[in-house]
Structure formats: structure tokens, C-alpha cells
Amino acid sequence: MRFFVKYSFLFFTILFLTECKPPVYYKTNDTSIELGSAYSDNKQATDLIEPYKEKLDAEMNEVLVISAEEFPKEKGKPETKLSNLVADLSLEVANQLYQPSDNHNIDFCLLNFGGLRTSLPKGEITKGKIFELMPFENELVVVTISKENQTKLIEYLKKAGGQPISGGLLLDFGNEVVEIVEDWKNHETIKVLTSDYLANGGDKMNFFLNPIKIEPVGIKLRDAIIQYCISENKKGNQLVGKLDGRITLE
Amino acid sequence: MSNRRKFIKQTLLSGFGLASLNLVPLRSFAAKKKKYVKITILHTNDVHSHIEPFPNNDPKYPGLGGAARRAALIQQIRSEEQNVLLLDAGDIFQGTPYFNLYNGEIDFKLMSLMQYDCATIGNHDFDNGIDGLDKMLPLAKFPFVNVNYDFNNTILKDKIHPYKIFTKESVKVGVFGIGVELDGLVGKKLYKGTKYNEPVSIANQTAQLLKMDKKCDLVICLSHLGYKYKSGKISDLKLAEKTRNIDLIIGGHTHTFLEKPTKIRNLSGKNTLITQVGWAGINLGRLDFYVNENQNYSVSYQNIRIKNKSF
Numbered sequence: 001m002r003f004f005v006k007y008s009f010l011f012f013t014i015l016f017l018t019e020c021k022p023p024v025y026y027k028t029n030d031t032s033i034e035l036g037s038a039y040s041d042n043k044q045a046t047d048l049i050e051p052y053k054e055k056l057d058a059e060m061n062e063v064l065v066i067s068a069e070e071f072p073k074e075k076g077k078p079e080t081k082l083s084n085l086v087a088d089l090s091l092e093v094a095n096q097l098y099q100p101s102d103n104h105n106i107d108f109c110l111l112n113f114g115g116l117r118t119s120l121p122k123g124e125i126t127k128g129k130i131f132e133l134m135p136f137e138n139e140l141v142v143v144t145i146s147k148e149n150q151t152k153l154i155e156y157l158k159k160a161g162g163q164p165i166s167g168g169l170l171l172d173f174g175n176e177v178v179e180i181v182e183d184w185k186n187h188e189t190i191k192v193l194t195s196d197y198l199a200n201g202g203d204k205m206n207f208f209l210n211p212i213k214i215e216p217v218g219i220k221l222r223d224a225i226i227q228y229c230i231s232e233n234k235k236g237n238q239l240v241g242k243l244d245g246r247i248t249l250e
Numbered sequence: 251m252s253n254r255r256k257f258i259k260q261t262l263l264s265g266f267g268l269a270s271l272n273l274v275p276l277r278s279f280a281a282k283k284k285k286y287v288k289i290t291i292l293h294t295n296d297v298h299s300h301i302e303p304f305p306n307n308d309p310k311y312p313g314l315g316g317a318a319r320r321a322a323l324i325q326q327i328r329s330e331e332q333n334v335l336l337l338d339a340g341d342i343f344q345g346t347p348y349f350n351l352y353n354g355e356i357d358f359k360l361m362s363l364m365q366y367d368c369a370t371i372g373n374h375d376f377d378n379g380i381d382g383l384d385k386m387l388p389l390a391k392f393p394f395v396n397v398n399y400d401f402n403n404t405i406l407k408d409k410i411h412p413y414k415i416f417t418k419e420s421v422k423v424g425v426f427g428i429g430v431e432l433d434g435l436v437g438k439k440l441y442k443g444t445k446y447n448e449p450v451s452i453a454n455q456t457a458q459l460l461k462m463d464k465k466c467d468l469v470i471c472l473s474h475l476g477y478k479y480k481s482g483k484i485s486d487l488k489l490a491e492k493t494r495n496i497d498l499i500i501g502g503h504t505h506t507f508l509e510k511p512t513k514i515r516n517l518s519g520k521n522t523l524i525t526q527v528g529w530a531g532i533n534l535g536r537l538d539f540y541v542n543e544n545q546n547y548s549v550s551y552q553n554i555r556i557k558n559k560s561f
Contacts, residue, residue, distance in 0.1 A: 034557045042321035044363055049301055052356050053350065060347045070309045074510070117298075117345060119309045131347040135299075170328060197437065204434055 035061075044238065060128030064229035067239040071120035075113070078162025078249050081241030082120065086133075087111055088242075094140050106142055107192040109166040110153070111145040111221075112203045116164065134222040139194035143234050144213040150190050152207040154178060162247040163242060165201075166193075174250040182226040195221050232249045277431060286540040286547075287419045289468065290331040293537075294338045295502030296529035299357055303556075304530070314355065314532040317360045319556050322365050323534060332554070333418035336365060337425065339502035340372025340474035343383075346531070353378055354386040360387050361388025362391035370427030370472035371396050372502060379440045380404050395427035395472060398452045403443035413456055415464060421541050424460030427472045428453055429501055448490045449475065449484055457495035467545050468497045476504035477526055490514035490522040497547075498537065501526040507533070511551055523549065532556060 057238065070083040089107040098106060118132045145153070157163055158173045165171075170179040189212055198214075199208045219227070268513045290447035291481035298336045328334050338361070343354045354375075358417055363371070371394055397412040413426035428449045432441045441467075453471060460466040471489070478485045486501040516522045529531040534554040541547040 033552055033554045040322060041316070041318035042325055045321040045360060046316035048359060048363060049356065052352060053302070056347055056351055071522075072309050121267075121305070121307045123307060123311055124272075128347050131350055132345065135344050135346070135350060200437055202437075203435055 011143065030039070035134075038043060041175055044200065048087050056128075056207055060080040060126060060131065063124045064127055064130065064226060065125050065233040065237075065239055067120055067122055069239075069241050069243060070122045071239070073116060073119045076161070077163075078247040079243060079245075080113075081161075081243055082116055083113060083164030084167065084242050084244070084246070086116060086225065087164040090140060090177065090221065090224050091166040092220065094142070097217050097219060098142055098215070100191075104144075104187055104189075104191055106193045107187075108169055109164075109188045110198070110205075111164040112198055113163060113206075114203060115197070115221075120239070127226060130222060130225050130229065133223055136195075136222070137196065138197045138221045140193060140217040140219055140221055140224060141196050141199050142213075142215045142217060143192050143194060143199050143208050143211045144189050145192060145207060145211050146189055146217075149207040149211075153192070153205075157247065158249075163248060165246060167242075167244060167246055169246065171247045172245075174248055193217070233237045236249060256392055261375055274416060281478070286542050287421045288331070288333060289418055289421055289423060289539040289541060290334045291325065291470070291498070291500075291535075291537040291539065292327065292334060292336045293500045293525065293527065293535040294320075294531060295474075295500065295526055295528050296341040296355055296372065296505050297338070297357070297531045298529060299343060299349035299354075300346055300530040301348045301356060301360065302346075306325075311530070311532055313557065315556050317531060318436065319362075319427070320531055320534060321360070321364045323554065323556065324504045328365075333421070335367045335416055335418070335423060335425075335499055337470070337472055338366060338369035339432070339472045339500045339526070340370045340429070341502055341529075342372070342375045342428075344374040344377045349377075349390060349495075353382060356540060359390040360384055362389065366418060367388075368390045368392055368425050368472065369394055370476040370502075371399070371410070371429055373430055373432060373435045375434045376432070376440045376444075380406060380442050381446060383502045384409070396429050397426050397533070399432075401431050401446035403445070404545075406443075413460060415460070415466060421468065422464065422466045423470060424457075424464060424466035425470045425472060426453070426456045426460065428475055430474050431441045431474065431484075434538070450489060453489060453496070454493045457493060460497040467541050468539060468547070469495055471496050471499045473499050473501045474503045475501065477501050477506040477508070477524070486524045487514060490524055492517060493522070496517040497539075498522070499524045500535070503542050505529040509553060511537070511549075527553065539549070 008243060071085060073082060074080045087109045116133060117135055124227055157171060198205045201209045278468050300315050301317050302315050306312050342357050348356055362510055393411050393414050395411045395413055401407050413424055416423045431446050435467040457469050460469045473486050476485050478487045486499045490499055491514055501524055504526055506526045508526050511523040511525040514522045524533055527535040536552040536554055538550045539547045
């Protein structure tokens with residue numbers, strides 16, 4: 001055999017009767033089969049992939065930074081090390097680029113879990129890995145929204161069970177405590193850094209629709225991540241995870 | 251063989267049976283009796299441009315997947331089985347730099363090499379715009395099906411089929427496609443004039459057409475709706491409940507790793523199976539339908555993990 005397939009012998013049959021005759025029955029193999037090490041790749045396919053891979057590797061295998069730990073993509077948590085990292089760095093990079101016409105700086109960053117597409121491993125972080133994390137061509141934008149929509153935004157975060165947000169604000173939904181930075185309170189409007197995808201109502205972020213103002217930051221979200229990684233590496237830093245309870249549900 | 255037949259008889263009489271058995275006796279039973287035609291359905295969903303396996307240092311899926319290994323596995327199954335249908339439930343595009351650099355070119359070429367029979371369109375297949383999808387379409391040597399997107403005011407007009415019928419030996423298999431609501435998921439400037447229609451009634455009409463008028467023995471829905479939601483949003487589970495004449499829903503979108511197909515009682519009180527194999531080409535799903543003359547069948551299911559580890 002060209003490759004061997006490990007069969008698990010845990011087969012079972014469920015039989016049931018329906019109105020019509022003869023009855024239909026289903027047999028389910030409840031376990032998966034794993035391809036063994038003797039398995040060889042399809043030659044035609046590897047030949048097809050090869051030239052694409054060479055060109056891609058030349059660009060994507062560049063190591064941007066070292067990560068001190070894993071940043072797993074996790075579901076069902078209000079904040080994760082990965083979401084905090086990306087939201088915080090987006091705000092940091094955007095603050096260097098964004099020049100407000102009205103002395104009102106960005107209040108915070110809001111992204112979405114669905115937009116963070118993969119985990120970051122411990123160790124070398126390549127450019128290709130950042131492309132996997134953020135494959136979309138989404139641009140960072142600053143959306144100015146009303147106080148009314150601010151309330152909707154907070155309600156949304158509670159209902160959604162969290163989304164990636166930058167630090168500096170505290171949303172404790174269990175105790176109904178919402179602490180926001182001073183600057184934010186002093187303004188009639190708030191400025192939220194997000195992606196153009198979400199600003200257009202993606203992931204049901206309807207509070208972004210009909211905003212007071214949308215301003216492009218001038219950088220793609222992915223490029224912001226890449227830029228941050230390179231700059232941290234230059235400073236001699238590694239990526240370190242942070243969980244600070246910025247959103248809690250209970 | 252006689253033992254096998256006896257087993258079936260006994261379990262039929264008892265009405266409900268639970269026992270250990272292997273695949274092989276059933277296979278030979280079907281072949282020798284010529285009473286059944288075996289149809290092997292292989293399926294993927296949400297491959298998301300995962301051309302290469304995950305790297306060995308990936309926290310969740312180290313060394314899993316890879317198109318070349320999937321191609322070899324499919325080739326192997328084709329050499330063993332007469333009637334193979336290879337299907338994909340959408341989101342072929344987007345997820346690795348292969349898409350950012352090559353825009354889906356290599357994805358469609360590889361799927362054509364693997365001889366995919368049919369695929370449906372996922373929301374991320376619009377990521378380079380409907381024009382981006384249209385541009386790559388000639389590279390796909392297999393048809394795309396969708397019945398609830400109205401492409402009449404777009405560049406894809408007449409290029410996407412509502413359904414396809416495949417005849418394997420004497421068995422007719424009808425395959426149609428259902429797509430997820432694009433509004434709020436895909437930018438309007440990307441999907442342009444594509445109109446989304448509510449899926450349940452269209453799925454029902456199409457399944458009835460395939461089963462009754464076109465006399466399909468098996469009706470398969472390639473769905474990119476998603477397996478289930480906490481909200482009332484239409485999902486594969488709901489679609490199965492609210493329709494008739496669908497034998498199998500091959501799902502996608504929610505990246506759900508189902509260990510085995512979910513069995514749902516449909517509107518006619520018959521069973522609709524739902525399956526989905528996660529994402530990124532980590533698993534290949536396999537269902538073997540043994541179909542008899544009366545449009546009745548038995549099914550066996552295998553979840554094949556594409557793995558490169560020695561064990």
C-alpha cells in the first residue's frame with residue numbers, strides 16, 4: 001500500500017425504522033482515520049505548488065519578531081491574549097499616524113474576534129503568520145460616533161460576550177461597572193479605532209452605521225501588526241501576552 | 251456474507267440493533283448481490299487557501315492538512331471506489347498568503363487537479379470582489395452551484411448553476427448550493443448586485459424538483475449557512491428541519507468539526523444528515539451511500555484526518 005490507513009475498530013450501527021419499507025439504516029464510524037508517515041504527497045500537486053511556494057516563501061518566511069509565548073485563538077472568552085495584543089498595538093500604531101483636526105484623540109480600539117483568523121505560536125513570528133492572522137485587506141479607520149451609539153456599543157459588547165478592545169477601559173458586566181477613560185467622558189462624541197469592515201456594520205456593529213465622521217488612518221490593519229512586530233524586535237522586545245480583565249462578564 | 255445478511259435480518263426484526271461490525275462484509279454483500287450501488291461522497295469546506303499543511307509549531311493543528319496530501323488520499327480512494335463524488339461547501343479563498351499573492355489561482359488549479367465535481371460559494375469567495383471570483387472561475391474545471399443568490403445583475407450571471415445532477419451507474423445524485431446572507435458579512439462593494447434570497451423555500455423547491463421531477467436517488471445540499479446559531483439565524487440544523495427531500499447537507503461557514511453526521515427528522519419525518527469537517531483541509535469527510543432500487547440506502551461515515559505524524 002502506498003500509504004497506510006489506521007482503522008479504528010470501534011464501529012457501531014444504529015438502526016431505526018421509518019414509515020416506508022424497507023427501512024433505511026445508518027452505520028457510523030465514530031472515529032477518524034489518520035494518514036500515516038509512510039504517506040506520500042501527490043507528485044502532480046507538489047509540482048503544481050512548488051513555483052508558487054518558492055516565490056511566496058521568499059517573501060513570507062521573513063521573521064519579524066520572537067514571541068515569548070503562544071497566543072491561541074480562543075472562542076467563548078470576553079478577552080484573550082491575542083485580542084488584547086492586536087487591539088493594543090493597533091491603537092499604538094494608529095496614534096502615531098492619526099492627527100485629529102479637533103484635538104480629540106482616539107478613545108479606544110474595537111475589533112472583532114472573527115477577524116483574528118489564527119493562533120500565534122511561541123517563537124519566530126513570520127510575515128506569513130501575520131498574513132494568516134489577518135488575511136483581509138481591511139484598513140484602520142477612526143469612527144466618530146454619538147453618545148447614543150456609545151450606549152449601543154456597550155450593550156453590543158455585553159450581548160456579544162466581549163470583542164477585542166484596547167486597554168484603558170474596564171467593562172465589568174457582572175457588576176454593571178463601566179469605567180471609561182476621562183477624555184472619553186469629556187467629549188460629546190467618542191472616537192473609535194476599528195477596521196473599515198466593521199465600520200460598515202460588519203459583525204452586526206450597527207452602532208457604526210451613520211457615524212458623525214469616518215477618517216482613514218492610512219494603514220491596513222495587517223500592516224499595522226507587521227510594523228509593530230518589526231518595531232518591537234528592533235527594541236529588543238518579544239511579544240508578551242497580557243490579560244487584565246478589561247472585559248468581564250461575571 | 252450469509253452472516254451479514256442474517257445480521258441485517260435480525261436487526262430489522264428487532265427493530266433496533268446496536269452491534270460491532272466491520273465495513274468489509276457490507277461492501278462484498280453489495281457487490282455480489284448487485285442490489286446496491288455504492289456512492290462515495292468526499293467533502294471539504296472552508297479550506298481557506300490552506301495549500302500547505304499547518305506548520306509543526308502550530309498551537310492547535312500542528313502538521314495537519316495540506317493539499318498535496320489530500321490529493322494523494324483522494325487519488326487512493328478513487329483507485330478503490332467506482333463512484334466517487336468530490337464536493338466542497340465554500341470558502342475556498344482567503345486565509346493564507348497564497349490567497350493574498352495569487353488571488354485563488356492555485357486553489358482552483360489544485361481543486362481541478364483533484365477532480366472536484368462541484369462546489370458552492372462561501373462569503374469569503376467574494377473577498378476579492380465578485381470580479382475577483384469571476385476572473386478565477388475559468389481555472390475551476392468544475393461547476394459552482396448556488397440557488398439562493400440572484401446573480402442576474404452581476405458579472406456572474408449564467409455562470410453559476412442552480413444545481414447539477416451526476417449519474418453514477420444507475421444512481422442519480424442531485425447537488426444544489428445554498429449561500430449565507432451577505433449583508434453584514436461581506437462589503438456591499440464586493441458582492442455588488444448579488445441578491446440574497448431567503449433559503450428555506452428555495453431549498454425546498456429545488457430539493458423537490460430534484461427528487462420528484464428529476465428522479466434523483468440522492469439529493470445533496472452544499473450549504474454555506476453554518477451549522478447552528480444561538481440566535482434565530484437560519485442554519486443547517488434549521489434548514490434540515492424545515493425542508494423535505496434533502497438526504498444530506500454538507501455544511502460550512504461555522505468551521506464546525508462534527509465527529510459524525512447529525513441526523514435531523516425533516517418535514518416529511520424522514521432523516522436528513524448534516525455533516526461538516528471543520529476547516530483548512532484538516533479533515534476529509536467521507537460518506538458511503540449504498541443505494542438500492544427503491545431509493546433507500548444505508549450510509550457509513552468516516553472522518554479522515556490528514557495528518558503527517560508517525561504513530
